[in-house]
Each structure stands twice: as structure tokens, then as C-alpha cells.
Amino acid sequence: MVALPTKKLEAWRYTDLRPLSAVTFGAPPAAAATPDLPDLPFPRFVFLNGVLNAALSSGFAYAKPFVPVEGQGTQPMALINADYAQDGINIEIPAGQDAGELLLISQSDGITPFAFHPRHRVKLGQGAKFALIELNQGEGTYWQNAVFEVEVAEGAKFQHFRLQEESVEAFNTTTIYADIEGQGSYEHFTLTLGARISRTEIEANLLGQNALAHLNAAQLLGGTQHGDFTTIIRHKAPNCPSRQTVKSVLAGKAHAVFQGKIEVDQIAQKTDGYQMSQALLLSPETEMDIKPELQIFADDVKCSHGATIGALDEEQVFYLRSRGIPEAEARQILIRAFLEEALEPVTHDASKALFEEVLESWWTKQ
Amino acid sequence: MSMTTEATIQELAAQKYKYGFTTDIEMEEFPKGLSTDIVRLISAKKGEPEWLLAWRLKAYEAWLKMEEPHWARVHHPPIDYQALYYYAAPAKAAPKSLDEVDPELLKTYEKLGIPLNERAALAGVAVDAVFDSVSVATTFRETLAKAGVIFCSISEAVKEHPELVRKYLGSVVPAGDNYFAALNSAVFSDGSFVFIPKGVKCPMELSTYFRINARNTGQFERTLIVAEEGASVSYLEGCTAPMRDENQLHAAVVELVAFDDAKIKYSTVQNWYPGDADGKGGIYNFVTKRGACRGRNSKISWTQVETGSAITWKYPSCILQGEGSVGEFYSVAVTNSHQQADTGTKMIHVGRNTTSTIISKGISAGKSNNTYRGLVKIMPGASGARNFTQCDSLLIGDQCGAHTVPYIENRNSSAKVEHEATTSKIAEDQLFYCRSRGLSEEDSVGLIVNGFCKDVLKELPMEFAVEAQKLLAVSLEGSVG
Amino acid sequence: MLEIKNLHARIGDAEILKGVTLTIPDGEIHAIMGPNGAGKSTLSYVLSGREGYEVTKGEVIFNGENILEMEPEDRAAAGLFLAFQYPVELPGVGNANFLRTSLNAIRRKRGEEELDAVAFLKLARAAVRQLAMKEDFLKRNVNVGFSGGEKKRNEMLQMAILKPHLAILDETDSGLDIDALKIVAEGVNALRDEKFSALVITHYQRLLDHIVPDVVHVLAGGKIVRSGPASLALELEASGYAGLEVA
């Protein structure tokens, strides 16, 4: 196997994979129970322990058979994936088609530790439309190391909403490559709740004028969880906007990371890049590391990033209390408001409702 | 902008780098290259005690095992450390008083606008002048001595105040801290030493003026400033070098120590020779600057205006140990032509209720690259720590690059960290507004850039703020149109 | 009735209030005027229990209870209301939701029944109309993106709904247009009865034209240096605060 990256690599300075390398992973066992599937009226692909389950899956007009990997990507995790990938969805939406929604469900049951490396491909033709809703859930110890290859042709619109609710003993590393042509858009949102260690890494290339990337995330971590959201947006054409909002709420001894790099090529004039990351630390032993990065070679650009890390704002707490709201409740209201805002970038109603429900139950568990 | 300032800019612009002359003076140089022998020779030349020689040799050993760092966004051909001279000094014996200083040298400093003659000197500023490897003169020593302030070259301090030097040298930047700091520790030849005793407010601005003159010579100065309980001092350094086709290395180390309620303000106007329009020549400015706020409510404030050097690699930092201590970093970095700057700061919050402020303004023009690189680190014990960072970049022309690489690491939930960064080009509407009021395009740019940098410039001591503004305009000359 | 007796308070090492003594009987409206930095906002924050202020001497009795030991929310339940000079923004917190939570928290503490969503909305809509505010005010997040004047009106909306026994208005008139000024005054006057009292902090006579105070106090250098009838405000407008600080 290609070696796992270590903290000596600049891109991995905040994420330590030693707990992952300490586990010996076997081959995926056969799935035991049938999972609880969400009640959403969309076609679906269901993977149990990394293997496609035809009985639970429905047909999808634009699905193609899996093709072995030819080896794209330079990221260490993607290289590992390329060595092992045996399955994954392969979607091609022809030009001009609105393919609606598709659910991608991964349900795992790690009674004995196992690893799987899905390779998913999503290709949208000119002006096509598609929304992919991903649910990753499970129990026990396992490692999902997924790669997505995304191609968005001119004027096409791809929405990608991910719920990462893996078992708290599991590992999830996901690498996404997205090429976006002129007028095309890639809207991404990951809600991270699960996994002992997780990392979502996205490389988005804006290749034509007015191509757009929205790479958003919310991470809600407790216990000793570690969550990492790392992105690179490359502006390679003029007039492209990119937007990022990343919010983290940390309890227990959780550790969260956001690394966001915006690269602007010399020809990418009139780039409009905006990035915001906010973290709310709810207990003393949490850790938040943020590395927003701008690398700019064009002059007529507008790029900015902002970051704030801190506990709840005591001014706000006092304001609520001065209106008669007890302190504990005042704090709750403010935390929920922060989470509510985190979901703002989700523009897809069904996904938003799903995320809200998940947040609600996360909340009652706290 | 007043008429006179404008006139000065025009005049300066015409000359471009006006500090590029050389001084003809008989020099004593050690053989080229670096070895234990050279380190011993430097130490012997300066009549140093055994402990200091041992310290240098240890640093040299450490350096041999280290590798030149390459993580910064700067590129240069490999430096041949054996092709450099590590010691060059005016041949005449060190002067005992100003009257004995070689008249050629006095003339040099006069030409640089730094008269060493106390009658002609800037009112209220004491100057230590460092020429290549050694300090040639320190003014106003008696006035300072009366207040209890020690201000002299570090070589002298080794002789006169060995216990102080031994106690603090390397206590903030250890000899093996990084590649260039290790090199400096092995071969440093001179620099300034400042000691402000308990409760003393230094009665005047202290200033060191660094001048590289000799060819193929590295300048490795070492500055150490200690402010005891309740003491305060404002210190300024300026730097220039002749125009030469080869690159010259400048690897300095600055250490600051502040005890309870002490305040140190350290300002730099860095105007080393930046190289010519094609990127030939210029100084490699690889500097380690760090301050330790050891005492409660101590404060260290770095202000820098960086316009010179072919390459700038420096991160003036603060270690905020004392409860309630304060660190500040105000920086303007201008790059033009083929200049490269990778500069910023590190604020390490260790103590409770420590605060830090970072204001960085980067301006890139020509074919230059300008990077802000900074670290804000809140340690678990730093309850109630606060940081605010504002980091803005301005681009003039489409051949240059502006980069921002902040690292924010928070391990205390009661700390509050805020960071904002923007990159934009010079605003068309502002330019148009200025020009419609009759300003030339170049003057308009100068005016807007000065406005952009105002939050930093206002931190400079009065005497130097005007100089810095002029420098900005000169550095950007030829960047528009 | 509010009785402030020889109140001393400090922020860090700085003593801001240096012995404020003031009594506001039920049914009365008192105005406080005074130069910038005199300690007017400090007084209002100390009364409402904001952190960071250390009371070093004196007491504050509100309806027979010493309130200085009480939590801010308990003071609110006891009927104290502060309209902030600089209202705080609460991103993500809906205005209506916030108001209902406050109202019900106070009602709970007082042993009153909580209002359901329908009853509350009815009440809130009426108040919004009364204050001539836009309908969408209730839907927006608390004070986020509100103009200066809108923030002040929002404070008045909260007051109208929470119906305090004692309202402290800290420069609620600054930044208000002429119509809004009248609306604020009407809001206060509508609550006026023999049980309600108010402490109105202001720099301008124009608010006091609409809310006529029973007593006007001048706070300077952390103390009440003068008290008098409503006409004192007019006098001050003419002569300024010069000479008062030493008095």
C-alpha cells in the first residue's frame, strides 16, 4: 500500500493518521442486518460494507457500470484508493438533462475492522442538472476511503450534499476532484458528525468564465473526534466566483481543522473569492486549527477570508438574560442559532430538512 | 501630500536607489569561507572570553548539520557559503571616541542622512552605526549613561557587561534555532546592545544604522535588548547597502526580553539594495527576530517598513509568557521589480489574558512576489487570550503575486481569535478621484498606498514616519502606466 | 420603587460610579443627563447585572428586594428592563422566537401561564403595528442588519411585550428620526400608570418634550450632581454642563 501521509507533510500538519495505521483492516465481511433507510422519494444506490446491494438499490437511468481506475490524482489517499477501488457509482448525465436527485447510501458494520475504497464518478454534460445526496452511516470499526471524480460541463449544475455520520470508531477519508467548465457550478456541503478521524479534501478547478464553486461544511464534533475539511479552489479562468462557509462546533476534547486555499492564476481576472470559517468551542479541551490561504497572481481580483474562533459571545448571553431568559437556555439558543446558520448554504429543500432532523437528534444527544 | 514631500519624491524617484554608492576605505578582511578556524579567528579578533567562543563553535556544529530552509515562497540560486567573507572591518583600530572615527566613514553616514556628530545629530535620537562587520560609533552615550541606560555595540558589551550578555544572549533565539540563526550565532561580528534597568524610561530614541559596504561580505549582526521591570525603550534600525551585481547575504538575529510592566518598541525601516530592474544583485535578508514578554503586563511591539532587499525572509515574533502581556506586529512590505518578500509574525500565547494584534499591509508591483506568513498559537494555559489579525494585500499590475498564509491554532476555548484578510487591486474610483483633483497617476498611487498603510505608518516614531512615506513612493516608482 | 443608595462601581481598576444616590417612586419618570463618559451606561449595566462591574459600596433596592445579588434574568423577571444604548446582534436567532422565549421565561418565573405560538403572534403583531415597524421584523434575526434606528425600535418592541415595572432607556432617542421619536415616547407613555416607572437617559430635550419627566438628574464624574424639575433639562440645554462637575 502507498504509505499513509504523516504530519510532516504540510497538507497533513494538523491531522494525525497514526490511530488509523494502528488498525489492521481485513476484507469487508458480508453485511448482517438490513439497514434503516431514509424515507426519501429518490432513486438510490445502497452500499453495504462497501459492496453494492442490488436488492436495496433502485434503477437510475444515467448509471453506467463501474470502470477500473486509470489512476487520477496525486493526493496520498486517492493513490491508495486507486490501488484498491473495486466499486463505486458511475453517473453520466447527457447534455441538457435534468436528472433530479440520487441517494448514495453507505452503511457499514465493522464487527471486525475492514476497509473499502469506493471510486465514484459523476459527469454532467452541457447544461445538465443533478443533485447527489450522500448518507454515510455505520457501526464499529471500519475505514471508508472514497474518491469522487466530478466533471461539470459548460452551464451544468451539480449539487452535492453529504452527511457523514459514520460510527465514532470508524475512519472516513474522502477526496473529491472537480473540474468545472464555464457557467457550470458545483455546490458542495458536508455535514460531519461521525467518525473517529475524518477528512474531506476537495480540489476544485474553475476552468471557464463564470464557473462557480461553493464548498461549504459544518462539523459538529465531541468526545475525542477529529474532523478535517481541506479545500483548494483553483481559479483558472476570469470572472469566477467561489464561496466557502465552514462552521465548527466542538465539545469534549474534539479537534477540528479547516484548511482552505484559493489559487488565482494570472489570467483569472475579476476573480471573486470569499471564505469564512467560524468555530465555537464549547469545552476547554477542544482544539481548532485554521489555515486559510490565498495565492494570487492576477491583479483585478477581490479575495478575502475571515476566521473567528472562540466561546459563545458573553455580550449576547447577557442580552438574552437581560430579557429574562435563564443562562443555560440562553447558551442553548445561541449554539442552535450558530448551527442554523451553518445550514444556510444548503439550497436543496429535502437535503436541508434531512440535515435539520439530524442536527435535532445530535442536539438531544448532547 | 505637501508640495515639498512631493518634490522630494520626484527627486528621489529620479535617483531611484540613492544609497547605492560605495565607500573607499582600507578594510581588514579574513579569508573567504567558513570553518572552525574562521569562527576562532573572529572570536580572537574581538578578544572574546572562552564561553563565547565555545557558544559560537557549538552553533557552528549545529549549523553544519542543518539544511537551508525552503518552505518560504522565495527562490534563489544556491548560496555558496564558502564564497563569502565572514569578517570585514575598517582597518584602523577601533575608535575610542567620535573624534577618532575615520573621516571617510563620518562622510558616508552623513551622505546617508545619519550625521554621527552629536551637534548635527537628529535631536533626541542616539545612534549606533554598524559598518560591515563592526560598530564604528555610538552617539549620546554619556547622556544615556546618566539615566542608567546601556547602549553600545555588542562587542563592547561582551567586554564591559559580560554577565548581562551571557545571561541573555541566545535566551530568546537559541543558537541552533534555525539555519540562519545558527549561522549568525557562529559568526556574528557586531550589533547593538541595549539594557534599560528597572523603572527607567529611556530618555531618547535609540537607533542603529546598518551599512553593508564591502563586496562579497555577509553581514551578521546580533542585537540584544533587555528591559527590566517597568522599563521602556523605543528602538529603530535602518539599513542600506551599495548597488552591486552579486547578491549579498544579511543574516541577523534580534532578541528582545521584557520583564514585568516593561515596554519595548522595535521599529525597522529596511531599505537594503533591492537589486536592479532585471532582478540582478540585491541583498538576501534572512533575519530572525523574536521577543519574549516574560513579565506580567509586559509589551513588545514590532513595526516594520520593508521596501528593500532582493529577498526578505523574516518573522518578528512574540512569545507572550507573562500574564496580561501584549504583542504587536505592524508591517508594511512593498515589493517591486523582481523582489521577493516572505514575511509575517508568530504570536505564541502562553500566559493568561495575553493579547496580540497583527496588522499587515503587503503591496506587490512589477514582477515581484509578496507573501504574508503568520502563526497565531493559543496554548492550553492561555485562558482569556485575544488575537486580532488584519492582513491586506494590494496588487499593482498583473505580473506580480500576493499571497497570504496564516496559521491559526487555538487550544483554549476561552480565547478569542479574529482574522481578516483581503486582496484587491488599487481601487479605480480612488485613483480617478485623485487624478480628477489634478494628481498624476504616480502621485495618486503613492497617496493611496500611503493611506492603505496608514495604520502601520502611524506606529513609527515621528522622525522616521516621513522617511518611510518617501520610501514607499520611491519603491513603487515605475510600477504604473 | 427603585432606591439606589451610595452606589460605587468599578471596571477593573477604574472607579466609574462614585456614590450614586437616587430614588424613583412608582409611577414616576426620571431623566438622567450628563456629559459623555459620565457613567450613565455604566449605571444602567450595573442595575441590570452585566458582568465586569464590581460594586464596591452601596445597595440597590427594587420593590423591597436587594437586586445586586440577583442574576440578570431574575432581575428581568422582577420587572426590570434595559433598552441598550448599543443593542446586540444575534445572528441566527429569530426575532419572534427570541421574544416569545423571553416572555414565557418571565411568565414562568412569575407563576403565570405561558403563551402559545398563536396567542403570542397576535400580541407581537399588534405591537409591531403599534410601533409602525415593518411586518418582516418578527421574521428577521435579532438586530442583524438592522439600521441604528431600527435597533432602537426593536428595543421598544421588546419593552412593549415584556411590560416591565421599571424601564431604563439608555439613549434610545439617539439615531431616531422624528416619527420614531414620537413612537418611542408613545410606547413609554402607554405603559405609564401608578406602578410603572422609568429612567430615561438622554442627551436631548426633544425626547423629554414627549416624555415629560417628573425629575431630571445630572450625572457627572460618577455622581448625581444636580436634580430638579423638568425645566432643569431646558436650562442645561442652554448652559451646558460647565461648572456642574465640581458641584
Ligand SMILES: Nc1ncnc2c1ncn2[C@@H]1O[C@H](COP(=O)(O)OP(=O)(O)OP(=O)(O)O)[C@@H](O)[C@H]1O
Ligand atoms: N470596559 C471598560 N473598561 C474601561 N473603562 C470603561 C469600560 N467601559 C466604560 N468605561 C469608561 O467608563 C466611563 C463611563 O462610561 P459610560 O459608558 O458609563 O459613559 P456614559 O455616561 O454612558 O457616556 P455616553 O454619554 O457617551 O454614552 C467612561 O470613561 C468609559 O470610558
Ligand SMILES: [Mg+2]
Ligand atoms: Mg452611554
